[in-house]
Amino acid sequence: MTTFTGILLVDDEKDFATGMARLLKRKYPNEHIVAAYSGAEALLLLEKESFGVMVTDLNMPGMDGVDLLRQAKDAHPDLSVVIITAYGTVETAVDALKVGAYDFLTKPVDPENLFRVVKRGLERSRLLGENALLQDTLARMTGPSELVGDSLPLRRLKDRVAAVAGSDYTVLIRGESGTGKELVARSIHQLSARRKKTMLTVNCPAIPDQLLESELxxxxxxAFTGANRDRKGLFVSANGGTLLLDEIGDISSAIQAKLLRALQEGEIRPVGSSKTIPVDVRILASTNQPLEDKIKDNSFREDLYYRLNVLSLSLPPLRERCGDIAMLARHFLVISCKEMEVKPKVISPDAVAYLSTKKWPGNVRELQNFIRRLAVFSSSEFLELPHIRLIEGLDGIPEEENESMAPYKNAKEKVVADFTRAYIEELLTKAHGNVSESARLSGLSRVALQKIIKRLAIDAGDFK
Known part of the structure; x- marks a missing residue:
């Protein structure tokens, strides 16, 4: 993946180009800064090196700045191009921006304006490069499951999903609303031997009790008023495949009894029929409720519970995997832009850091909906903290709550703390709990690593 860095200066006036190079070098001593004295020379340099920003004069003999801009952007779409001219007009600026210029300056160039534009141009190109890298990472990490993230809780969940997918037992999927229970169920199906067959889902609370039996x-x-023809239920339609019973905790006792019989006998009886039909369906069930409590108050059958709970998966809430929020936010932003058929947008590190401090009681679903609103209501290509504040305002979140919830310093500290914990846990996992090996892999001294482990109250023995 290309790393976009460095600044290319293009001007046929050599003294101006070299003077601007010296000016920028003093401001950005660590940046690679190169001067070119014609459009053709600039294009040759762009073929050999990767630059983050190109600052070019508009009026040059041979190839002018706009022609150079077009050719440079065709070959390097993520390059941030700044046009400079001594003849700046509104029309000229608009024309350059339409062609793809990032910004526009006029001679004589004010150094502070130059520094500001170059800094933001470098940041833009870096973010675009990181966004492309993220998409490559997501493509490698998600695979058929589409479970986005690389936190320790999610990696453990992925391992368990792969394990249960290899069997044909029923699975009870537990988790708060919005944690992705249906996505996990689909991952199990896609990784199972039944993946070439149908997977169907029934949202149990959404269907009236008197119709749910017929639906299943x-x-x-x-069989009843309005039953003008025979109808296959979901068990028959999913024969050979998988059936997800979403929010199983909300079905009535009568349906529970019939479902128990279907699971025990491997056959179903359509409503109004005296005949049974054998079925071969793998059952997955999900719930956001504590079924053990429902058993105690006699609203859920204990025998059905044990039929469903042969294997169990518990999904971590987003607050326990906040290290994944950055990846999830960028992933959802890419998806939202594709759905809207608009130019891809990128989100700044400060904005991501702030999102990582929010509580997200609605979990991943709430985060996804927030990012959708962010994509819709923010016209900018680069989404920063003020855009987040704007969407919070549209959502009716009081300003004083915003200010007290996540000041920048607190947001940064929390992100660093979350990163440190995730890094150390991943390090210990790879080293199988061996602190000396972990120190070698991380480049830290053994004493420094032990201090971090002690501060985080992590037991290295848990990773052996």
Whole structure:
């Protein structure tokens, strides 16, 4: 993946170009700064090196700045190009921006304006490069499961998903609303031997009790008023595949009894029929409720619970995997822009850091919806902290709550703390709990690493 860095200066007036190079070198001593004296020379340099920003004069003999801009952007779409001219007009600026210029300055160039534009141009190119790298990473990490993230809790969940997918047992998927229970169910199906067959989902609370039985098991013509023809239920339609019973905790006792029989016998009886139909369906069930409590108050059958809970997966809430928020936010932003068919947008590190401090009681679903609103209501290509504040205002979050919830310093400290914990846990996982090996891998001294482990109250023995 290309790293965009360095500044290319283009002007046919050599004294001006070299003077500007000296000026920028004093301001950015660590940046690679190169001067070119014609458009053709600049294009040759762009073929050999990767630059983050190109500052070019507009009026040059041979190839002018706009022609150079067009050719440079065709070959390097993420390059930030700044046009400089001594004949700046509104029309000239607009024309250059339409062609793809990042910004526009006039001679004589004010050094502070130059520094500001170059700094933001470098940041823009870096963010675009990171965004492309993120998409490559996501493509490698998600695979068929689409479980986005690399935190320790999510990696453990992915391992468990892969393990249960290899069997044909029923699975009870637990988790708060919005944690991705249906996505996990689809991951299990996609990784299972049944992946070439159908997977169907029924949202149990969404269907009235009197219709849920017919939805699950089907009915015969004349079974009840309005039953004008036979109907296959979901068990038959998903035969050979997988059936997800979403929010299983909300079904009635009567449906529970019929479902228990279907699981025990491997057959179903359509409503109004005297015949049973054998079915071969893998059952996955999800719930955001503590079924053990429902068993105690007799609203959920204990025998059905144990039929469903052969294997169990518990999904971590987003507050326990906040190290994934940056990746999730950028992933959802890419998806939202594709859905809207608009130019891709990128989100700044400060904005991501702030998002990582929010509580997200609605978990991943709430974060995704927030990013969708951010994509819709923010016209800028680069989304920064003020854009986040704007969406919070549209959502009706009081300003004083915003200010007290996540000042920048606190946001940064929390992100660093989350990163440190995630890094140390991943380090110990790779080293199988061996602190000396972990120190070698990290480049830290053993004493320094032990201090960090002690401060975080991590037991290295848990990783052996």
């Amino acid at each position: 098991f089907g009915h015969v013509k004349g």
